[in-house]
Amino acid sequence: MSLSPINQTNLYSLDDYLLEFVELNKKKKLPTKILLTGDKGLGKSTLAFHLVNYILSINEEHPYIIKEFKINPDNKSYKLTINGSNPNLLLVDILSDKKNIDINQIRELINNLNKSSFNSKERFIIIDNIEKLNISSINALLKVLEEPPSNSYFILINNDRFILPTLKSRCINYKISLDHKTSISVINKILNDDIMKFINKDLINYYLTPGQIYHLIEFFKLQKKDLKDYDLKSFLKFVIKDNLYKKNSFIKDMIFEYLEFYFRTKVKLAKSRTFEYYDYFLKRINDTKKFNLDEESLFMEFEYKILNG
Secondary structure: OOOOHHHOOEOOOOHHHHHHHHHHHHOOOOOOEEEEEOOOOOOHHHHHHHHHHHHHOOOOOOOOEOOOOEOOOOOHHHHHHHOOOOOOEEEEOOOOOOOOEOHHHHHHHHHHHHOOOOOOOOEEEEEOOHHHEOHHHHHHHHHHHHOOOOOEEEEEEEOOOOOOHHHHOOOEEEEOOOOHHHHHHHHHHHHOOOHHHOOOHHHOOOOOOHHHHHHHHHHHHHOOOOHHHOOHHHHHHHHHHOOOOOOOHHHHHHHHHHHHHHHHHHHHHHOOHHHHHHHHHHHHHHHHHHOOOOOHHHHHHHHHHHHOO
């Protein structure tokens, strides 16, 4: 099963957010610059695609099924989106060989926006991982956000990381969240099974999102390892020691969550000798996440001082 926001026809547990946007659209008050903020793997991008499909499919055959919060797979706009040929939807994300969204991607976006639309429908621009915009990209994007083309809507997606106030202030910010019980319910629906069959209880971090849990399971399948055999400490040693996180953004983000989880449970409660590092590492973890600092030195220091200490 491929879990990608662009092909997820079902929307799980984010229906209240969608309904709010639907009502705003009906009143012609939908913000032209929306910022969706929340942990990676909550379904923010999926929510964006569902909103776009709802609006674009209103006068099409097989429109969005609002009662079920579901995209009709036979819908024309959905098929065009899947094929990457929807003229009313522009997507920007980090390229596979890059660490940031660079200026050329934003310039290409602006060029496309300046072209005449093929129809009278709204045009949507989804920019994922906006925390990965570099300074040049941000400056270019700010200009188009200040004076967006008519009938164009920007949906920016931030994985709860630091972004420049100048960018944030130009958008209406929606904080997306799920509680732990709901996250478990969602991943069970996605898997059509019980998550506890696949994972060691020690790894059920209350801050993990459905998407993170799914990718964690898939990651261990690729490694041909049984996730039930790994407790918190052995999991961290495994993914840090061999730099397995470097090509998997979900795993990298999960390490941050698990580092915090480790200190708040294993270390602090046990009052072990590593407790002296508690405040130091929590600050380093927070700063690295917030300001997109190099994570490798943090992970290596944690492994040396804590996991092997």
